[in-house]
Amino acid sequence: MDDKRRRYENDRIAITFSPRRCIHAAECGSNLSAVFDAGRKPWINPDGGEPNEIADTIRKCPSGALQYERKDAEPGEAPDARNTVRAVKNGPVYVRGNLEILSADGELVHRDTRLALCRCGDSGNKPFCDNTHIEQKFEAPAGMADRESAPGTEPGALRMTLALNGPILMSGPYSVVDEEGKVLFESEKGALCRCGRSSNKPFCDGAHKQGWTAD
Ligand code: FES
DSSP states (O other), X not given: OOOOOEXXXXXXXXXXXXXXXXXXXXXXXXXXXXXXXXXXXXXXXXXXXXXXXXXXXXXXXXXSOEEEEEOSSSOOXXXXXXXXXXXOTTSOEEEEEEEEEEOTTSOEEEEEEEXXXXXXXOOTTTTBOOSHHHXXXXXXXXXXXXXXXXXXXXXXXXXXXXXXXXXXEEEEEEEXXXXXXXXXXXXXXXXXXXXXXXTTTTBOOSGGGGTOOOO
């Protein structure tokens, strides 16, 4: 899974950046332009702010393109207390929390705290979004289909298995939230469409079986 990172650091904090994971949500530049300025080279200056404000800003990055490591005595990023899933209108699914991605045969291939997952089916960097949905004029609502809440009983990791040429199979507690963070429902199971063809987005309805491949 390609997540090659560039590193920008001083003796208090290291900022890492994955260009392929960046979808230009622009939370960084709008919150802390002295550190993150796309018009400057290099565009990240770790000396432009205090480590705490840099860390606060990076935790707002929905794609996980930005990460940090503390080199002072402060702890690194902890996952959000609650795993959350949010479908972005005509775009990816944002997932936050204690996250694990597994291959179809159950191997753990990626751990993270913030992800933007492709749901148009055409990203060149699956399972991550790479903004291909914009060129493809992908259309999907922001909301979630009505579902009955079935909250998980135990806190823990949200495991997301990439079914072979099929959906993302969710296992573990999560809350589906809207743009304001309001909880729409809770669950510990589910299959998220990643082919872009489902008529019941963001959930899979089996339409991927009509020839979609994840490669
Ligand atoms: S993954 Fe899209 S319909 Fe199943």
